[in-house]
Amino acid sequence: EAQVTQNPRYLITVTGKKLTVxxxxxxxxxxxxxxxxxxxxxxxxxxxxxNVEVTDKGDVPEGYKVSRKEKRNFPLILESPSPNQTSLYFxxxxxxxxxxxxxxxxxxxxxxxx
Amino acid sequence: xENVEQHPSTLSVQEGDSAVIKCTYSDSASNYFPWYKQELGxxxxxxxxxxxxxxxxxxxxxxxxxxxxxxxxxLHITExxxxxxxxxxxAVNKLSFGAGxxxxxxx
Numbered sequence: 001e002a003q004v005t006q007n008p009r010y011l012i013t014v015t016g017k018k019l020t021v022x023x024x025x026x027x028x029x030x031x032x033x034x035x036x037x038x039x040x041x042x043x044x045x046x047x048x049x050x051n052v053e054v055t056d057k058g059d060v061p062e063g064y065k066v067s068r069k070e071k072r073n074f075p076l077i078l079e080s081p082s083p084n085q086t087s088l089y090f091x092x093x094x095x096x097x098x099x100x101x102x103x104x105x106x107x108x109x110x111x112x113x114x
Numbered sequence: 115x116e117n118v119e120q121h122p123s124t125l126s127v128q129e130g131d132s133a134v135i136k137c138t139y140s141d142s143a144s145n146y147f148p149w150y151k152q153e154l155g156x157x158x159x160x161x162x163x164x165x166x167x168x169x170x171x172x173x174x175x176x177x178x179x180x181x182x183x184x185x186x187x188x189l190h191i192t193e194x195x196x197x198x199x200x201x202x203x204x205a206v207n208k209l210s211f212g213a214g215x216x217x218x219x220x221x
Binding site for chain 1: 163214
C-alpha cells in the first residue's frame with residue numbers, strides 16, 4: 001500500500017531532551033516536507049526536501065533540523081525541544097518537486113514537551 | 115511563505131444545504147490551488163485541486179472556482195451530508211496553507 005509512515009504517533013518528552021521523529025514513504029517520491037499544525041494557524045511548513053541531500057527551510061524552521069540521506073526517509077530532529085514546540089506534526093511527500101504535485105500526508109505525530 | 119487567508123473559520127450548515135469556503139492569496143504568480151479535508155484525528159487528504167489555467171473544476175458534490183485577477187479561490191460543497199463534517203484547508207502551491215475552516219453539517 002502506498003503510504004507515508006511517521007513514528008511515533010504520540011510522544012511526551014521534557015525540555016532539552018533530543019528527539020527524532022521518523023518519516024518514510026514507499027512511493028519513490030522526490031519531494032518531502034514537514035509541517036506543524038496548531039489551532040487557528042493551519043499547517044505551517046518547517047522544512048522541505050526536493051531530493052536526496054537537498055533540504056531547505058520553510059516558514060518556521062527555528063529549533064528543528066532535517067536530513068535526507070535516502071530518498072524514502074526524511075527524519076525531523078529536535079536537538080533541544082522546548083514547550084513551544086508542543087504541536088501536531090505531519091510529514092508529507094509528493095511525486096515531483098514542482099509546486100503543483102499533490103501532497104500525501106502521514107498520520108501525524110502529537111508531540112508534548114513539558 | 116505566501117499569505118493565504120481563509121474564511122470563514124467555522125461554518126455550520128443544515129444537511130442538504132451548500133457550503134462555501136473562500137481563500138485569498140497574495141502572489142499573482144501562484145499556479146496551484148489544492149483543497150485538503152481533515153477528519154477528526156486524521157491526516158489531511160486532498161479532495162480537489164485546480165491549476166491556474168482553469169477557472170472551475172467539479173467532482174461530484176464538490177467544486178472549486180478560481181479568480182486569478184482577484185486572487186481568490188473557493189470551495190463549494192453542495193447537498194452536504196454528515197460525513198462532510200471536517201476541517202478544510204486551502205493551500206497555495208505546496209508551501210502555504212490557510213488556517214482552516216471547521217465545517218459542521220447538522221442532521
